[in-house]
Amino acid sequence: MRIGIFLLAGAALLSAQQPPHEAGDMKAAAGLYMKDSAAIAAGEENFKLVCSGCHGITAEGGRGPNLITGRNARRASDEELFDIIKNGIAGSDMPPSPLDDPKVWQITAYVRNLSAPAYRQPLKGDPAAGKAIYYGKGGCANCHMIRGEGGYLGPDLTNIGMDRNLSQLREGLLEPNKRFTEGFRPVIATLADGTQIKGVAKNNSNYSLQLLDGKGRLHLLDKRELKEANFQEKSWMPANYKDKLSETEVEDLLAFLAQQTIRAPKDSASEE
């Protein structure tokens, strides 16, 4: 309901004040929409209606390319992206859009935002509250390292805010078994004397297994001396955060993760 109202209000405002199709106003129009979370949300609604048939409901691709990871969408400037979405790509199956310019800008903002790193995306949560969950009830630091502190069974999250966008972070947190993360294949090795070592496989060949355990010790194991190397189907990352964390807690955690960068870009107000 609120989105519908916004669409009407936004459209009326724009057509009254500045026709965004005039070349000189392109940058101004882009500026109005790109970081506006209401515009992005409205763009998402229209994307689902008009574009998802070809690009997928989450924009991860189908008949048309993936718009989250696709290089063309990432490289295009705001104006170029608008132009692709408004006019289509001649000689391809990408059609011109039936929507008016303000709506095309909203979709452009949504598409732009999809491929932006989490650090640059508008957040709902509170990073300080997220930090408390991360180091507290979430137990995340048992497995993940941030700036040299934490555990070894999961990937280092020091730069995760620049390496991933929000939907990837959300998926990493809530649906850990949807994707397989290279270098974190879970394994339990049983030595000849029956000792078991639980960890992640860093390297695995016919002859040897390099296994990193939860304390950060790297075991170089000769396969001939192993009783068993039992590769697990599910990652060590708990799959039940969906149930353990409230919606607000999830948003807070995502906000905290989004802030994790090795070097904070200049245009940012730093946390803490």
Ligand code: HEC
């Ligand atoms: C009938 C299917 C179809 C529909 C509907 C469609 N697209 Fe596309 N889109 C494509 C195809 C196919 C391409 C690749 C074109 C090419 O070969 O360069 C494409 C390319 C793009 C690109 C350039 C990215 C790239 O990697 O080449 C963007 C951005 C894009 N579409 C956004 C949208 C948006 C936003 C909408 C809705 C307003 C939309 N598309 C609707 C099929 C479609």
Ligand code: HEC
């Ligand atoms: C028992 C160990 C363990 C705990 C506890 C754990 N994780 Fe993980 N996590 C992993 C492993 C292993 C992976 C890599 C495999 C995978 O993607 O499932 C991972 C992957 C991730 C990813 C995806 C990383 C990427 O490169 O995209 C995110 C984000 C993440 N964890 C966040 C968290 C947060 C936040 C918490 C706490 C609420 C948490 N993890 C708790 C082990 C753990």
